[in-house]
Amino acid sequence: MKVAGRPGEASAGEGIVIRAIELREVSLPLVRPFRTSFGEETVKGAILVRVESDAAEGWGECVASPLPRYSSEWIDGAWRMLENVMAPALAGATIGRPEDVGERLGWIRGHRMAKAALEAAVTDAWLRSRGLCLRDFVGGVRDRVPCGVSVGIASSPQAMLEEITGYVDRGYRRVKLKIEPGRDVEVVRTIRRSLPTLPLSVDANAAYSLADASIFEALDELGLVMIEQPLHHEDLMEHAKLAERLQTPICLDESIRSASDAAAAIDLGACTVINIKSGRVGGLVESVRVHDAARERGVPVWIGGMLETGVGRAVNVALASMPGVTLPGDTSGSDRYFSEDLTAPFVVEPDGTMAVPSAPGIGVEIEPERLAARTVRQVRVPP
Numbered sequence: 001m002k003v004a005g006r007p008g009e010a011s012a013g014e015g016i017v018i019r020a021i022e023l024r025e026v027s028l029p030l031v032r033p034f035r036t037s038f039g040e041e042t043v044k045g046a047i048l049v050r051v052e053s054d055a056a057e058g059w060g061e062c063v064a065s066p067l068p069r070y071s072s073e074w075i076d077g078a079w080r081m082l083e084n085v086m087a088p089a090l091a092g093a094t095i096g097r098p099e100d101v102g103e104r105l106g107w108i109r110g111h112r113m114a115k116a117a118l119e120a121a122v123t124d125a126w127l128r129s130r131g132l133c134l135r136d137f138v139g140g141v142r143d144r145v146p147c148g149v150s151v152g153i154a155s156s157p158q159a160m161l162e163e164i165t166g167y168v169d170r171g172y173r174r175v176k177l178k179i180e181p182g183r184d185v186e187v188v189r190t191i192r193r194s195l196p197t198l199p200l201s202v203d204a205n206a207a208y209s210l211a212d213a214s215i216f217e218a219l220d221e222l223g224l225v226m227i228e229q230p231l232h233h234e235d236l237m238e239h240a241k242l243a244e245r246l247q248t249p250i251c252l253d254e255s256i257r258s259a260s261d262a263a264a265a266i267d268l269g270a271c272t273v274i275n276i277k278s279g280r281v282g283g284l285v286e287s288v289r290v291h292d293a294a295r296e297r298g299v300p301v302w303i304g305g306m307l308e309t310g311v312g313r314a315v316n317v318a319l320a321s322m323p324g325v326t327l328p329g330d331t332s333g334s335d336r337y338f339s340e341d342l343t344a345p346f347v348v349e350p351d352g353t354m355a356v357p358s359a360p361g362i363g364v365e366i367e368p369e370r371l372a373a374r375t376v377r378q379v380r381v382p383p
Ligand code: OSB
Pocket: 070, 149, 150, 203, 205, 253, 304, 305, 306, 307, 308, 330, 331, 332
């Protein structure tokens, strides 16, 4: 099979013509509520983007949440942006390479999650039209990837421990605990006591300030593999100051919106690990650039998640096969989120790994009846 070449490399062959773009908002019940320092979700809402081209169709998932708590984007805002601005800007366009999407939408400031969804859908169509798979497009080097799991804040440390034990028994190789002020050191200590050798990390989703440094100094004693996004997403300097006081590596999530953010954060000493999410950085092409910027600086990366359906999960798992991804990601099995996904489920085997799809495009197919049953609104551009 001919390899597509990584983003940015020239390729022969004609482009695809975008005929129409369809948006669908879907709503899937979660198997258990997911609580973070910024709120609780009991259903997963997402916008799915379907691109119709002259050659093939493609799908992408927008990871914006119902409210702008994780980042400034949110479902209704992303919907309007996609329907009124981005889809009209791409309808009728000829796309020579997936990078063209970012270039055509480059004048739009921000709105990275909306851009990423559209770029993923166009890339899926483009790859399918050539019989190429996403793993090869992003320079993936692995057939299987190690999986971790992100555990929401529970009512008690005991409840959290029970949930974690279930995941460990299923093979997950790293467990990430959500923390918030008041539910941090004691919870982590309890879990650490029961599972002394488990690779464990915490994610604060920006809920603390530098005045809370003593909390992180206490966590520093618990042998964590990393502390994710302890402080405000716009405070790189503060993260650098905290990092100086800790042995535990700091990983940034919300703070990193681009490869240039990644380079700046690493060079400032604000982090020594990066969580890559394609939605947060504006797409696949930028995700590869973040990976490359971190790799050049010797910084390990891993692939985060936003409770995606199988459509977004396929993108995450392909990215997790890149060579600089050296830590298990939040690429959990579909059954950790949904009793029934929109695609065939992603399965974590007992060894804690998951297969990287190798079929053309994103490598998964949507089940039309399930999609229809979960769709709450729909629009097509042009009508
Ligand atoms: O901070 O990584 C995060 C989910 C929604 C919003 C933010 C985050 C998360 C997760 C879940 O941690 C990761 C997953 O399993 O998809």
